[in-house]
Amino acid sequence: MxxxxxxxxxxxxxxxxxxxxxxxxxxxxxxxxxxxxxxxxxxxxxxxxxxxxxxxxxxxxxxxxxxxxxxxxxxxxxxxxxxSPTEGPRVRDEFFMKLVLAPLTGIADRMALINRQRRHYLAIMRDLVDLAQRTDHDNRPAQLLIEGAMLHLQADLDWLERCQEELT
Amino acid sequence: MTTASEAGQPAIRTVNLVKIYQTGGLPVPAVRGVDLRVEPGEFVAVMGPSGSGKSTLVHMLGGLDTRTSGEIWVEGRRVDTLNESAWAVLRRQQIGFVFQFFNLVDNMTVADNVELPALLAGTTPRHARERREYLLGELGLADKADSAPAQLSGGEQQRVALARALANQPRVLLADEPTGNLDSRNTRDVLRLLGEVHRQGQTIVLVTHDGRVAGLADRVVTLLDGQIVDDGAVAPRRRTRGGAGDVVELRS
The missing domain is CATH 1.10.10.10 (Winged helix-like DNA-binding domain superfamily/Winged helix DNA-binding domain)
Incomplete structure (x- = not known):
């Protein structure tokens, strides 16, 4: 800030x-x-x-x-x-660490972890859709900020799908 | 509209539904034993990687692809055994379908494309027109009513296809990637309309990879290799303090 x-x-x-x-x-x-x-x-x-x-x-x-x-x-x-150019978001995803490491110890199942995470991301997405609808349409910075969050979240969902294809 | 025999029946039910494509000798299983039950008024999003069988599933539900084995029931009536023409009647009267590639009639105006299903189902021209005006208005297409589909962008055509599928107030709306060709602004119109018809009681089953669409659903079904690997409600709505978002992370 x-x-x-x-x-x-x-x-x-x-x-x-x-x-x-x-x-x-x-x-x-x-x-x-x-x-x-x-x-x-x-x-x-x-x-x-x-x-x-x-x-x-x-x-x-x-x-x-x-x-x-x-x-x-x-x-x-x-x-x-x-x-100076701004660093892009780095993949330093806590969920991914959990996904890879937790099954090694036998305390979690990857399929269940991914499914729960997907539902969680979708709940966040729904909140963002609500937020966009409640935010003044003419406030472009605010709308673009929400749109950016949605695009990042969509990338997370797509990545989750790849993890499900490859790791389960 | 509901007759006594339909009361209490699921809008859609499949029993051990299987689809095996036989292309060039090798059998390719696309859907491998899907048991799905969709209640009236429910909004179900079907997700999964490409090739997981989700499009095949929804096409079978709409009678656009035949099943290899298993059963499909629509409002208590077994439909997988219907012939082509009986399916056509069912689609006209009870099922609206939004295709990934629109399938609009090229030599008719946008308005006629949207009104046609309602007129075929016996709606009065006045009601068909009012419904069309409402749907095109909601989708930001009021000024395109007299255009030919070919004059529209891909995103506009996709919204016309959605309007057409909803023209009849079908018992079940089926859709395959209904926002696949839309930019953010147009997706917002589609989301708003889907949310609104769902609140009015529309049953919806749609295939999507778009989290914004799936987030609106009551339930998400995930397919992997032709089988359901997850089926359940989207996590409950989160409540953030004071209603403010946590879209950006603040660091001092």
Whole structure:
């Protein structure tokens, strides 16, 4: 989340709560609403590293709020993030480890493991279909995020099918 | 529509259903002893790798392929012994089928393709038209009613095929990969319509590799080498806190 907050601050200075709202608005319900404490902890770390700076702004009838802005060092880190290619998801699948290793010990049957996992993936897929229907159609980032999750899950289902063909 | 003799009967039942293809000498078993029971109103997705027999199974259920041995029952009536013309009547009156490759009538408009099954089954022209307008509207094809199938994209033709299969409000909808040619947006329309007719009580048995379609089903049947290796409900709906998704993983 560090770099996400940094990117938002490079656009305009903001305080913690505004950052939380911005993330929710841009990515919709597909994005787990970040907890405000988590945001302040992250901002604290960014500040310690010199990537953002916070200034206290006085408010009438309320405690001061701290508005953060992106520093030149922060901008450099952000440029580096944007300019470098992003790693694809790696196959480091916990289920696959279970599938290969558990039968060796005789405590599980591969066919049963795969069948249960398929039903579980389908339940997640159904939730994603629901989520897409509940999410504003015009919010393209939110819809694309959900679509991406569906495509990844479909790949997992296809892989599961290959495992069933080869390992059972 | 249900007669007394049909009450309480499964929509579809197969008993030790077998299909062996005899191509060029060697017998190739495609379906090897399938016992399947589908209750009225149930939505069953059939999954499995290619070559597992799932298309053959659903084709046999629709009378589009003959069985080698075993029994097929539709609403309490044995149908595997029917001849070609009796199957044609059954398909017209009780079974809607969506093929992988559409099978639309080329020299008729989209509207006529969708209305034809209803008219053949004796529906009034007005009802056939209303049903067609509803289905094409739901599938985002209202403006294609007067087009010829050949003028449509593959995805559009596939949606017309779905509309045609549903035109008659069949007792059972059978489909073979109904979203196989669709992009995400068109798949969404098909998912919505399938969900809606299912809620209205439509019995559905469809073959799919698409998790979005299978996730809508009440039950998933998995075939491997012509046999059922899994048959059961999709895991219960998960409840996430506050309704927010966990689509992305956050790291601080």
């Amino acid at each position: 560090r770099l996400h907050l940094l990117a938002l601050l490079a656009k305009e200075p903001a305080h913690g709560y505004e950052l939380k709202q911005a993330l929710e608005q841009i990515f919709g319900t597909a994005y787990p609403s970040p907890n405000i404490g988590q945001i302040y902890v992250t901002l604290g770390r960014l500040e310690k590293d010199g990537l953002v700076s916070g200034v206290d702004v006085e408010q009438s009838n309320r405690p001061n709020k701290k508005v953060y802005y992106c520093t030149a060092a922060g901008r450099e880190v952000l440029d580096e993030w944007v300019d």
